[in-house]
Amino acid sequence: MTTVYRSAEGAEAVRRGYDALLGRWPVSFESRTLETRLGDTFAVVSGPEGAPPVVALQGSGGTAAHWLPDIATLAENLRVYAVDAPGEPGRTVEARPPLGSPAYAEWLDDVLDALDLPGAAFLGASLGGWWALDHALRRPGRVTALVLVNPAGIGRRRVAPLLKFGAYSLFGAWGRRRSLAMVAKGGPADPGRRAVGEFTLATFEHFKPRLEPIPVVPVERLRALTMPVQAHFGAHDVLLDQRDAAAKLRQALPDADVRLAEDAGHFLPGWAGTAAEFLRGEAS
Template sequence: MSTIYRTEEGGRAVRQRYDALLDRWPVPHEPRTLSTQLGDTFAVVSGPVDAPPVVALQGSGGTAAHWLPDIATLAGSLRVYAVDAPGEPGRTVEARPPLGSAAYAEWLDDVLDALELPRAAFLGTSLGGWWALDHALRRPERVAALALVNPAGIGRRRVAPLLKFAGYRLFGGWGRRRSLAMVANGSPAGPEQREVGEFTLATFEHFKPRLEAVPEFPVERLHELVMPVQAHFGARDVLLDQRDAAAKLRQALPDADVRLAEDAGHFLPGWAAAVAEFLGGRS
């Protein structure tokens, strides 16, 4: 049977480290396993029961643990459902339907149904932002608002760094650290960010990332978004041309709250308080 890990032993190592991080979740929380058509989906639920619901989606190679640096801020005023995506590390089914298909929107329909949420706001970062956008365009009636943090699928994908990453893979641990430093691109990191970064390095030692190109949303499609949108972009993102992304989103949605941080890379700091305020009055 195919697997998203290079070896079974490596998969166990990633899951053990993941569980150790979840044990240090800084706010009261409940782990949930949700039944979907794709298979079991794992989620960590935090925040006041009566607060506005938000489904949080991480990017490629990410898990719910990647929200650790920001969950205390988010869960102060939001009911946050941090979901492990299919085909990514964590404890959700390893299925990887094509990104251009309706499968992920149908999966998120099942997630909302399992959580007994007719609709919710969505928070997505990187590839998680693509999933959030895709669902918002396919199921606008189920998306109360969108908060995006360096989302994929809007700005042009940068090819040169991917070639460098492929070369760095030949140099083992040093290469992985160099790749992570490139992606961070000078973004400040506190203890929790560094811990999550170390987990990411350990994950990619064993994890096989998707090779499929992420489909881009043209301006005409983005114009179809009918819900409130807040988006945060890092101008120094080495993976995606986020200046291009910010310009496209402003063109498509003149009323959207679009923010471009000139000194930030793909790991964008300082967005959580603004997102919590933006989503706090929506349900």
């Protein structure tokens, strides 16, 4: 059986770290295992019952637990369904269909059906932003609003940092810390973000990331988005050219709320309150 982990022991270590983060969850939550055509999908559900629903998707190497620093803000007046994506660390099936296929939109259809949601707002970060964007383009009737946080698949991918990461990987734990500092533009500051950063470092000791290129959505295709859109970009994202992404999205969707933080990198702080206000407003 193909696995996304380097060893069974590594998989168990990641799951222990995941459970430790959930043990620090600042709001009450319930765990759900959802049946989908790809296999079981794990979700962490927070926020008031009956509040506007939001499906939250993390990026590559991430889990639902990566929303720890922002979940208290998001779940105050929203019902947040933080979902582990297939083929990523966490407790969801390890299947990895091609990114350009309809398989992920079909998987998210099944997630919504299992949650008894005809539609929901979608919140996606990094590769999770690409999954949310892909679903919004393929299933516009099921996505009521869209919030993207440093999404992949809009701006150009940067190649030089990947070469540096490859070099740093030869230096063990020091190299992984150096790579994280590059991505986080100085490193996480508050305790929640530090905990997530440390978990991410530990995860990549054991996890085999995707090597498949991420499809880029052209401006003409972005114009097909019909739902309200808010997007947050970090100008110093070392992985993605987010200045390019912000310009493309503004060109495609002049009415979208597009924000470019000049002092931020790929791990983008400070967006959650604005996003929660946007999503509450669109649901009212």
